[in-house]
Amino acid sequence: RVATFLVSLSLTSASRTTLCPAFGSPNHPLTFPSASRLLLRGGSQAASASASLTKRGISMSSDGAKKRIGTHDGTFHCDEALACFLLKRTKEFEGSVVTRTRDPAVLDTMDVVVDVGGTYDHEKRRYDHHQRGFEETFDAERKTKLSSAGLVYKHWGMEVIAGLMPGHSQDTVSLIYQKVYDNVIEELDAVDNGVACYPSDLVPKYKVSSTLPQRVGGLNPFWTEEGVKDMDERFAKASALAGGEFLDKCNYYIKAWLPGRDLVDKAVAARATVDASGQILKFDRGFPWKEHLFDVEVEEKIQGKILYVLFPDESGKWRIQCVPERPDSFESRKGLPEKWRGVRDDALSELSGIPGCIFVHASGFIGGCATYEGALKMAQMSIQGV
Numbered sequence: 001r002v003a004t005f006l007v008s009l010s011l012t013s014a015s016r017t018t019l020c021p022a023f024g025s026p027n028h029p030l031t032f033p034s035a036s037r038l039l040l041r042g043g044s045q046a047a048s049a050s051a052s053l054t055k056r057g058i059s060m061s062s063d064g065a066k067k068r069i070g071t072h073d074g075t076f077h078c079d080e081a082l083a084c085f086l087l088k089r090t091k092e093f094e095g096s097v098v099t100r101t102r103d104p105a106v107l108d109t110m111d112v113v114v115d116v117g118g119t120y121d122h123e124k125r126r127y128d129h130h131q132r133g134f135e136e137t138f139d140a141e142r143k144t145k146l147s148s149a150g151l152v153y154k155h156w157g158m159e160v161i162a163g164l165m166p167g168h169s170q171d172t173v174s175l176i177y178q179k180v181y182d183n184v185i186e187e188l189d190a191v192d193n194g195v196a197c198y199p200s201d202l203v204p205k206y207k208v209s210s211t212l213p214q215r216v217g218g219l220n221p222f223w224t225e226e227g228v229k230d231m232d233e234r235f236a237k238a239s240a241l242a243g244g245e246f247l248d249k250c251n252y253y254i255k256a257w258l259p260g261r262d263l264v265d266k267a268v269a270a271r272a273t274v275d276a277s278g279q280i281l282k283f284d285r286g287f288p289w290k291e292h293l294f295d296v297e298v299e300e301k302i303q304g305k306i307l308y309v310l311f312p313d314e315s316g317k318w319r320i321q322c323v324p325e326r327p328d329s330f331e332s333r334k335g336l337p338e339k340w341r342g343v344r345d346d347a348l349s350e351l352s353g354i355p356g357c358i359f360v361h362a363s364g365f366i367g368g369c370a371t372y373e374g375a376l377k378m379a380q381m382s383i384q385g386v
Helices: 013-023 044-055 078-087 148-164 170-192 212-217 231-257 260-269 290-300 345-352 372-384
Strands: 005-009 036-040 068-071 097-100 112-114 280-282 308-312 318-322 357-360 366-369
Touching: 068 078, 078 112, 078 148, 078 170, 078 212, 078 231, 097 231, 112 148, 148 170, 148 231, 170 212, 170 231, 212 231, 260 280, 260 290, 280 372, 308 372, 318 372, 345 357, 366 372
Parallel strands: 068 097, 068 112, 280 308
Antiparallel strands: 005 036, 308 318, 318 366, 357 366
């Protein structure tokens, strides 16, 4: 006869230890999610239960249990928090449970291990980066050593990104895959491996304390807290935080950044119809254009050629924006005239001789005019160095 046992368990770390003799050994403890149900079935019912869970998107090990992701216990960091989140969005590890431990015997039983264990072997699903001699990077062009997040993203990121943008071509998925690494994952790799963003002889002008790794790290207990019992719950919160921000960034690149490429291509092709200099672009609306423009300039071999971009704002008035030296730079290739900066409205129109002027920012990187013709004239005069 097939016996069926249903045990409802809500387990803390202490209760898991207490139940260890009954359900496993200290070296091979069972892992119970908080407030979960443990369903033990035998015989033919085990196969049907496994098939049912697989249909519901829960990955199963050969023994019929949920697949297990292993990572280290103790203080957690952003890289393994995101690595676990990413794995759970793959077909192989969807619905998996996370076990946090440094016990090698327990880690050996895991289906996949991240950020602990001293081994990097994709075929064996082992993704640590702390071992001596590890120098893996995302590809030959990038030089930042990978963290566990980078390792998981390198091997599983295409699947994760493809799942977020069904119906897109492989080339488009690959473009977003690369973009997300450059703008999300590489930062986490660098921070976890102690790679500075700038030369060490430069002194920052202000402190940055709100990055994703810092916010994830802030979920760890304060050093003054003792006897903390909720580390697994804190890690789950950290993983959700890192994963949520990852998805937000992907959503931006897929739905906002990607559609802008076609608009930039068309504007660059038509730039001579805006002004004979070919140094002014016109857009019919505002959107994220900077990174696309730098890419197109390289492809068209016109790096540094374009100086100003014109586009209407939400009210229908027109803006003139200077092209920066780099996509992330505050320095413009050619700022608006010094004497216009910080001047507004009628005073600016009188100074420039252009009707309908609204403002020029004090730093000279952007200005406004009531009409397209006025904004174009502002750009043309700026090119002339008036």
